[in-house]
Amino acid sequence: MHASALVGLLAFAAAASAIPSNPQQAHSTSSIHNLKSKIKNVVVLCMENRSLDNLLGGQTIKGLENPINNGPFCNPYNVTEPSQGHHCTEARDYDSVTDDPSHAVTGNTMEFYSNWTPDNDLIAEGKLLPNNKGFIHEQIHNYGSSANKSVLAHQVMNYYTEDQVPVMTSLVKNYLTFNHWHSDIAGPTCPNRFALVAGTSGGHGKNDDSFGTYAFDQRSIFQQLGETNHTWLNYWDTAGGTGPEAEWFSWTKSSNNSDKVVPITQFYTDAAKGALPEFSYLNPSCCGVGTTSMHDSGLISDGEAFIKKVYESLRSGPQWKETLFILTFDETGGFHDHVPPPLATRPDDLTYTEKAANGEEYTYEFNRLGGRIPTLLISPWVGQGFVEQKGTSNEGKTVSYSASSLLRTLGYLWDFEPFTPRVDDAASFEHLIQSSARKNTPATLPSPAAF
Numbered sequence: 001m002h003a004s005a006l007v008g009l010l011a012f013a014a015a016a017s018a019i020p021s022n023p024q025q026a027h028s029t030s031s032i033h034n035l036k037s038k039i040k041n042v043v044v045l046c047m048e049n050r051s052l053d054n055l056l057g058g059q060t061i062k063g064l065e066n067p068i069n070n071g072p073f074c075n076p077y078n079v080t081e082p083s084q085g086h087h088c089t090e091a092r093d094y095d096s097v098t099d100d101p102s103h104a105v106t107g108n109t110m111e112f113y114s115n116w117t118p119d120n121d122l123i124a125e126g127k128l129l130p131n132n133k134g135f136i137h138e139q140i141h142n143y144g145s146s147a148n149k150s151v152l153a154h155q156v157m158n159y160y161t162e163d164q165v166p167v168m169t170s171l172v173k174n175y176l177t178f179n180h181w182h183s184d185i186a187g188p189t190c191p192n193r194f195a196l197v198a199g200t201s202g203g204h205g206k207n208d209d210s211f212g213t214y215a216f217d218q219r220s221i222f223q224q225l226g227e228t229n230h231t232w233l234n235y236w237d238t239a240g241g242t243g244p245e246a247e248w249f250s251w252t253k254s255s256n257n258s259d260k261v262v263p264i265t266q267f268y269t270d271a272a273k274g275a276l277p278e279f280s281y282l283n284p285s286c287c288g289v290g291t292t293s294m295h296d297s298g299l300i301s302d303g304e305a306f307i308k309k310v311y312e313s314l315r316s317g318p319q320w321k322e323t324l325f326i327l328t329f330d331e332t333g334g335f336h337d338h339v340p341p342p343l344a345t346r347p348d349d350l351t352y353t354e355k356a357a358n359g360e361e362y363t364y365e366f367n368r369l370g371g372r373i374p375t376l377l378i379s380p381w382v383g384q385g386f387v388e389q390k391g392t393s394n395e396g397k398t399v400s401y402s403a404s405s406l407l408r409t410l411g412y413l414w415d416f417e418p419f420t421p422r423v424d425d426a427a428s429f430e431h432l433i434q435s436s437a438r439k440n441t442p443a444t445l446p447s448p449a450a451f
C-alpha cells in the first residue's frame with residue numbers, strides 16, 4: 001500500500017463517526033466488484049447554487065468542517081479597507097435571498113482570491129493561495145449602492161440551522177455526506193452542469209446561448225450509456241430553469257434520443273412501478289418563487305419539499321434496494337465557504353476569458369476547482385451518519401472530491417474509461433458502498449419548515 005493511501009485510511013478512520021463495515025480502498029478490484037454487485041440504478045439530482053458552509057453550516061455531525069463545528073469564519077466588508085468592518089458566520093439564514101450573489105468566473109475569483117484578476121502563473125505554481133475572504137466585498141460591490149450593507153453581509157455569510165433545513169438534517173444523520181466535494185468549475189450553473197455530465201465545460205465559463213441547443217459534441221454520460229445499451233432518462237421539471245442537460249449534446253439529437261428527456265412527473269410513476277432506468281438524471285425547476293432548486297429568490301423550504309418527494313418515491317419503490325441516489329449541487333452560488341478550492345488537472349487545453357469588474361480581462365484556465373458544495377450518497381448500502389473526508393486518485397494521491405468523481409465512479413459501474421484527464425485524476429467513491437444492506441433507512445423524511 002502507498003504511504004499516502006495509508007495516511008488517507010487513517011484520516012478516514014479517525015474522522016468517521018460510524019465506520020462502514022468494509023472500508024475498502026478506492027479504485028480497487030474488490031471495491032469495484034462490490035459496487036457492481038450491489039447497485040443497479042443510479043439517480044442523480046443536481047440542485048442549484050448553495051455552498052456547504054451555507055446549506056450545511058449548522059449541521060452538528062462530527063467530521064463535517066463548517067461554521068457551527070469549526071467557526072465562526074469572517075470576511076471584511078472591503079478587502080482593501082479592513083476599517084470598513086467585517087461580518088462573521090452566524091446561525092439562521094433567510095428562506096429566500098433576493099440579491100443573488102455573483103457566481104460568475106471573476107465574481108468567484110474575487111470571493112476566493114480577494115482579487116478579480118489574480119496572477120494565474122502564481123496560482124498554478126501554488127505561490128498564490130485562495131483565502132475565501134472576498135464574499136462580502138463582491139456582494140457589496142454588486143448591490144451596495146441600493147441595499148443595506150449589513151443585510152448583504154448576512155446574506156452571503158450566514159448559515160442554515162438544523163431546524164431550518166430538517167430534510168437535509170435527516171439525510172445527513174441517516175446517510176453519507178462528503179466534507180470535501182467541490183464544484184468542477186469556479187463559475188456559474190451551466191458550465192458546472194456541463195462538467196458534471198461530460199467531465200469538461202468545453203471552455204464555457206458562463207451561461208451563454210449555446211446551452212440548450214444540442215450544440216456540444218463532447219461525449220456525455222448520456223451518449224456513453226446509450227452506446228453501450230445501458231438505459232437512461234433525463235427527467236426534468238417542465239417549469240424549466242435548469243438543463244435538461246441531455247439536450248445540450250449533439251449526440252442526443254443525431255442518435256434520435258431526444259425522447260429520453262421526459263417530464264419529472266414520470267419519475268414518480270416510474271419509481272412506483274419499478275420502471276426507473278439504470279441512470280436517472282433529475283432537473284429541478286429554477287429560479288424564483290415556487291421553484292424547487294433552492295436557487296435564491298426560490299425558497300429553501302420548497303427545495304426541501306422536492307428532495308423529500310424524490311427520496312420518498314425512491315424509498316417506497318421496488319428498486320430501492322439496488323439504488324444509489326446522489327444528491328449534489330451545481331456550484332456555490334456565491335455563498336461563503338471557508339475551505340479554499342484546490343488546484344486540479346485541466347480537463348483539456350481550453351480557456352475562458354471575461355471582462356472583470358475592474359475593467360481588465362481575466363482568463364480562467366480550468367486548473368482549479370470551485371467552492372465546496374453539499375453532496376450526499378443516499379442508499380441502503382452506505383453508512384449511517386457517515387462523513388467522508390478527502391478521497392484518493394487512481395495514482396494514490398489524496399485529493400478532494402469534485403463533480404468529476406461522479407463520472408470516475410460511474411465508469412467503474414458501467415465499464416467506461418474517463419472522458420477527460422480531469423476525470424481520470426478524480427477520486428472515485430465506489431469503496432463507500434458497503435457489503436451488506438442497512439435495514440434502518442427512514443421511510444419518510446420530516447416536513448420542511450417554511451420561515
Ligand SMILES: *[C@@H]1O[C@H](CO)[C@@H](O)[C@H](O)[C@H]1NC(C)=O
Pocket residue numbers: 077078079080081137138140141144
Ligand atoms: C473598497 O474601498 C476602496 C477604497 O476606499 C473603494 O475604492 C472601493 O470602492 C471599496 N469597494 C467596495 C466593494 O466597497
Ligand SMILES: *[C@@H]1O[C@H](CO)[C@@H](O)[C@H](O)[C@H]1NC(C)=O
Pocket residue numbers: 148149150151
Ligand atoms: C441595516 O440593517 C441592520 C440589520 O441588519 C439594521 O440594524 C440597520 O439599522 C440597517 N441600517 C440602515 C442604514 O438601514
Ligand SMILES: *[C@@H]1O[C@H](CO)[C@@H](O)[C@H](O)[C@H]1NC(C)=O
Pocket residue numbers: 227228229
Ligand atoms: C447494443 O445492442 C445492439 C442491438 O441489440 C447490439 O447490436 C450492440 O452490439 C449492442 N452494443 C453493445 C456495446 O453491447
Ligand SMILES: *[C@@H]1O[C@H](CO)[C@@H](O)[C@H](O)[C@H]1NC(C)=O
Pocket residue numbers: 254255256
Ligand atoms: C433518426 O430518425 C430519422 C427519422 O426517423 C432517421 O432518418 C435516422 O436514420 C435516425 N437516426 C438514427 C441514428 O437512428
Ligand SMILES: *[C@H]1O[C@H](CO)[C@@H](O)[C@H](O)[C@H]1NC(C)=O
Pocket residue numbers: 048049100101102103104188189190207241286287295332333334335
Ligand atoms: C445560479 O443559477 C442561476 C440560474 O441558472 C445562474 O444564473 C447563476 O449564475 C448561478 N449562480 C448563482 C450564484 O446564482
